[in-house]
Amino acid sequence: MGKYELRLLALAARGHIVPDRSLLKTPEQIRAIKKSAALNTAVLDHVASHIRPGMCTEEIDRLVYDFTTRHGGIPAPLNYDGFPKSVCTSINDVICHGIPNENEILMEGDIVNVDVSTILNGYFSDASRMFLMGDVSPRAARLVRVTQECVDRGLSVAKPWGHLGDIAHAINTHAKRNGYSVVEDIGGHGIGLEFHEEPFVSYVTPKGSEMVLVPGMMFTIEPMVNEGGPDFFVDEDDGWTVYTEDGGLSAQIEYMVLVTETGVEVLSR
Ligand code: MF3
Numbered sequence: 001m002g003k004y005e006l007r008l009l010a011l012a013a014r015g016h017i018v019p020d021r022s023l024l025k026t027p028e029q030i031r032a033i034k035k036s037a038a039l040n041t042a043v044l045d046h047v048a049s050h051i052r053p054g055m056c057t058e059e060i061d062r063l064v065y066d067f068t069t070r071h072g073g074i075p076a077p078l079n080y081d082g083f084p085k086s087v088c089t090s091i092n093d094v095i096c097h098g099i100p101n102e103n104e105i106l107m108e109g110d111i112v113n114v115d116v117s118t119i120l121n122g123y124f125s126d127a128s129r130m131f132l133m134g135d136v137s138p139r140a141a142r143l144v145r146v147t148q149e150c151v152d153r154g155l156s157v158a159k160p161w162g163h164l165g166d167i168a169h170a171i172n173t174h175a176k177r178n179g180y181s182v183v184e185d186i187g188g189h190g191i192g193l194e195f196h197e198e199p200f201v202s203y204v205t206p207k208g209s210e211m212v213l214v215p216g217m218m219f220t221i222e223p224m225v226n227e228g229g230p231d232f233f234v235d236e237d238d239g240w241t242v243y244t245e246d247g248g249l250s251a252q253i254e255y256m257v258l259v260t261e262t263g264v265e266v267l268s269r
């Protein structure tokens with residue numbers, strides 16, 4: 001019987017959503033996934049030191065592919081469900097899943113999300129950052145700052161035996177307080193042994209709802225914050241790029257976290 005089995009059974013009996021035991025990583029798995037996550041963070045650091053206005057997003061793809069493979073990893077997005085590139089690059093009104101392209105040039109004033117996911121020795125990791133291209137408008141800078149604050153607030157309320165909804169509530173409340181909206185139908189996910197595991201992680205659910213956080217669980221905190229409404233559409237031609245319906249700016253920051261016995265540890269950011 002697992003360490004937490006009786007506690008989990010009691011919670012389930014009281015109507016709480018509890019994780020399937022396969023979602024609780026073993027110490028060996030955690031060690032291996034941490035190595036993948038460390039490489040994932042290093043890839044993002046590599047992007048951070050090279051990204052600049054005038055660069056095309058294809059160049060970011062090349063940076064990610066070359067750095068990852070040179071360090072023994074595989075970019076997880078490449079060929080994932082037919083995704084054609086090694087990284088997602090999402091500029092301004094693109095919410096997520098932008099596809100790098102040699103004809104897409106980063107312009108002064110752009111805000112761009114670079115979402116990096118790595119497979120190392122079969123273990124998965126995932127994180128994303130926002131980059132400001134030169135001097136951006138106060139409006140864009142505020143959106144990115146508040147998105148970071150949303151992630152920080154989500155992280156600060158995440159604790160073992162709490163609920164995913166606690167994180168969502170903290171994030172959504174802060175976004176709304178600033179006049180923003182959080183995308184509803186796209187969210188975070190469990191991660192580690194696969195790219196996308198259970199649970200789906202919403203950032204709009206109420207406090208005390210959704211899955212109980214149990215030590216050994218790993219998932220992403222990755223709210224998509226829109227300056228306008230939360231609605232979106234997917235590019236019909238490429239089948240991937242997600243745009244805000246109203247053309248407003250969108251920002252996203254993604255942390256990959258592990259629930260421990262005492263709190264939550266950020267594995268990649
Ligand atoms: N990295 C994204 C996430 O956070 C997933 C991108 S799927 C891809 O879930 F195929 F577009 F890479």
Ligand code: CO
Pocket residue numbers: 115116117126127128254
């Ligand atoms: Co991601």
